[in-house]
Amino acid sequence: MEVILLERIAKLGQMGQTVKVRDGYARNYLLPAGKALRANAANKARFEAERSVLEARNLERKNEAQEVADVLAGKSFIAVRAAGETGQLYGSVAARDVIEILAAEGFNISRNQVVLNAPIKTVGVHEVEIHLHAEVEITIELNVARTTEEAERQAKGEDLTSAEAIYGVDEDALRPEDFFNPDADYDIEDEQEEASAEGEEAGEEEDDK
Structure with a gap:
């Protein structure tokens, strides 16, 4: 379907341009949202008659979006979620969650x-893009952690998924042989027999007393 854009749409075109889009995209989003008109002679004439009003309205929306962007700039938001020791969430943080977190701070997105x-x-500090207007975009930080205390540690640059954070050891100092030595002569039965012999010796010493 061909439509006339009533405002700038990223990756699509500028206000006043006639562009071809998928029918579903036009019917489900562009037309009901008032961002475009069907491209026909009547709507072209209508657009030209209302161009100055549309441009003024677009400028107003852009200025409003910029005001919100100025407030959001540099802000970090916390999302507390359940996660395992390695930082893998027992769920996920989706766009709707971001909306709820921002709404709780007074931002209507x-x-x-x-x-x-x-x-x-995963837990960590993630960047999320917010498109407030076709010409106003901003990136916020979303600090996903298991607790607010861990979020504060992450904000200071600590990696909560590192070996040091999980096990209390410096992962840079660990060597593969610290975990498993393929050349070691290890036999569980030998180890059990040795433990048993040590137990018998301890018993004999006790009897001698």
């Missing part, structure tokens, strides 16, 4: 403004 290509599935 819609689903289509959050750019999250895939749900977040």
